Amino acid sequence: MTQNLEQNPLLITLDLAHRARTVGELQGLFFMLVNDSKRLLPYRQAVLWREGQGIACVSGVTQFDAGSPYMLWLGKLCQLLYAQAELPRLLHVGDVAALDPLLAEAWSQWLGGSLVCFVLPAEGDTPGLLCLMQLEPEQDTASMPLLEEWFSTWAYCYRALARPRFQWRHVLRRRWQQWRSLEEELPWWKRRHAVFGMGVVALLLFPVQLTVLAPAEIVPARPVMVRAPLEGVIKQFFVQPNTRVKVGQPLYAYDDEALRAKLEVASQALQAAESEYRQYAQLALSDQKSKNQIAALQAKLNEKQIEQEFLQGQLARATVLASSDGVAVIDEPTEWIGKPVQIGERVMKLARPDELEVEAWLSLSDRLDFASDAELRFYRAALPFSPLDARLRYIAYEAQPRPEGHFAYRVRAGLLQQPSGDVQIGQRGTAKLYAGWTPLVYWALRKPIAAVRQYLAI
Structure with missing residues (x-):
C-alpha cells in the first residue's frame, strides 16, 4: 500500500x-x-x-x-x-x-x-x-x-x-493610520484625535443634576398628638384607624371603676365634713370652745371639696375627646385595650388630610450641601408613574439611629400640589433630592473617590 x-x-x-x-x-x-x-x-x-x-x-x-x-x-x-x-x-x-x-x-x-x-x-x-x-x-x-x-x-x-486572532485590533489600527495620513495637512484643531479629545473633555464637563436617593413616606405635616391625660388602663376605643373625627368627638376611654369608687368615698367624706362643720357652727353661738374649732373644720371641708373636684375632673378626663378635626392615625386599637399607659404617653395622632408632607431618611454618605429650598421628588412604591413634587423644609442637624441598624438624617419636605385622594398617610417609596448642577465627571466619581479615601490618606 x-x-x-x-x-x-x-x-x-x-x-x-x-x-x-x-x-x-x-x-x-x-x-x-x-x-x-x-x-x-x-x-x-x-x-x-x-x-x-x-x-x-x-x-x-x-x-x-x-x-x-x-x-x-x-x-x-x-x-x-x-x-x-x-x-x-x-x-x-x-x-x-x-x-x-x-x-x-x-x-x-x-x-x-x-x-x-x-x-x-x-x-x-x-x-x-x-x-x-x-x-x-x-x-x-x-x-x-x-x-x-x-x-x-x-x-x-x-x-x-x-491569520491574527484579534481581527478588530488590526482593522482599527489600519483605520487609525489612514486617518493620520489624511489629517497630516489639517490644522491641529480639525484633526480627529483633537476633536475626539475635546469631545471627551466636553462630555466630562457636561453639567448634570447631582441627586441622591433616600427611603421616604407620606406623613402629616402638623399632626395633633393625643397623649394620655392620666395613668390607667384603656378600656374602649370609639374610633377606627383612618376615620375622620370632629372636635369634641370621643376617641377612647379609660377603665373608670377605681375612679368612681374613689369619687364616691370622697363625696361621702365631704358630706361628713359639711355636717360636722354645720354642727360646730351652731354650737359656736353659745360655746367659745366650739367657736375656736370652726377654722380647722372649714379647712377640712375645703380639703374634702378640692379632693372631690379633683376626682371629678379625673373622671371627666377618663373619656378622651378630640381637640380638633382630622383623621385618626393609629396602628391597631385592639392592642391598646387593657394596656396600662402613663401620663403623657402618645396614643394616637390627629392629622388633617390636606396637610401632608414627605419624610425621608438621608444616609450619612449622601448628606450634601442642599439649598434651603431644594427640590425633592417622591416616587411612591405603589404608584411609580405618579411622582409627587415637594420642596425641602429642613434637614436634621444630627443623625438618628434607625431600626435597620444605621444612622440617618431626618428630612422633611412639603408637597407643592394639593394632595389628591390617592395621596394617603403611610405611603412609602423613594425620594430623590436635587443638590444642584455639577460636572458629569464629579457625578460619576463622587462615591468611588469617597470609598477610596476611607482607605487612603489623600
Whole structure:
C-alpha cells in the first residue's frame, strides 16, 4: 500500500495536503514545505525565502548559519529572483548571468545544475519564494502541475495559521493610520484625535443634576398628638384607624371603676365634713370652745371639696375627646385595650388630610450641601408613574439611629400640589433630592473617590 502511494503522484499530493492541514504551527509548516516536497520533485536542497526576513527555512537541517557566505549569496539570489516581474520557472546559470553577473560567477561554486522557483501565492501576505536547487539535468518536470496544487494548498494552510486572532485590533489600527495620513495637512484643531479629545473633555464637563436617593413616606405635616391625660388602663376605643373625627368627638376611654369608687368615698367624706362643720357652727353661738374649732373644720371641708373636684375632673378626663378635626392615625386599637399607659404617653395622632408632607431618611454618605429650598421628588412604591413634587423644609442637624441598624438624617419636605385622594398617610417609596448642577465627571466619581479615601490618606 505504501509502495503504491509513493508511485502515484496524485496520491502523494493528497497525502501532503492532508498532513499540511493537521500542522498546528508555522515552523512545522515551513519544515514540511522544504523537506516533503521532494516526494513530488526530487531535489538536493530546498530553500524558503521570505520578503523582509531573508532565508526562513532550509531542507535537511533544523538550524543554519544565516551569516555564512553561502546563505548570504543565496539570500541575494532569492531577493533578485523575487524582484523580477516575470520569473521563469526553470533557471540556469545563463538566466542568472543576464540579471547579475556577480551572482552568476558563484553559481557553479555553490549550486551547479538547474533551479526551480515558485512564488507562493498568499493573497496579501506572500510568504516569499521557494527554490528547489541542484536538479539533475535529466530530471522530469512533468509533475509541475501537482507541485503547484500542493503549494497552493500549503499557502491556504499558511494563511489559516498566520491569520491574527484579534481581527478588530488590526482593522482599527489600519483605520487609525489612514486617518493620520489624511489629517497630516489639517490644522491641529480639525484633526480627529483633537476633536475626539475635546469631545471627551466636553462630555466630562457636561453639567448634570447631582441627586441622591433616600427611603421616604407620606406623613402629616402638623399632626395633633393625643397623649394620655392620666395613668390607667384603656378600656374602649370609639374610633377606627383612618376615620375622620370632629372636635369634641370621643376617641377612647379609660377603665373608670377605681375612679368612681374613689369619687364616691370622697363625696361621702365631704358630706361628713359639711355636717360636722354645720354642727360646730351652731354650737359656736353659745360655746367659745366650739367657736375656736370652726377654722380647722372649714379647712377640712375645703380639703374634702378640692379632693372631690379633683376626682371629678379625673373622671371627666377618663373619656378622651378630640381637640380638633382630622383623621385618626393609629396602628391597631385592639392592642391598646387593657394596656396600662402613663401620663403623657402618645396614643394616637390627629392629622388633617390636606396637610401632608414627605419624610425621608438621608444616609450619612449622601448628606450634601442642599439649598434651603431644594427640590425633592417622591416616587411612591405603589404608584411609580405618579411622582409627587415637594420642596425641602429642613434637614436634621444630627443623625438618628434607625431600626435597620444605621444612622440617618431626618428630612422633611412639603408637597407643592394639593394632595389628591390617592395621596394617603403611610405611603412609602423613594425620594430623590436635587443638590444642584455639577460636572458629569464629579457625578460619576463622587462615591468611588469617597470609598477610596476611607482607605487612603489623600
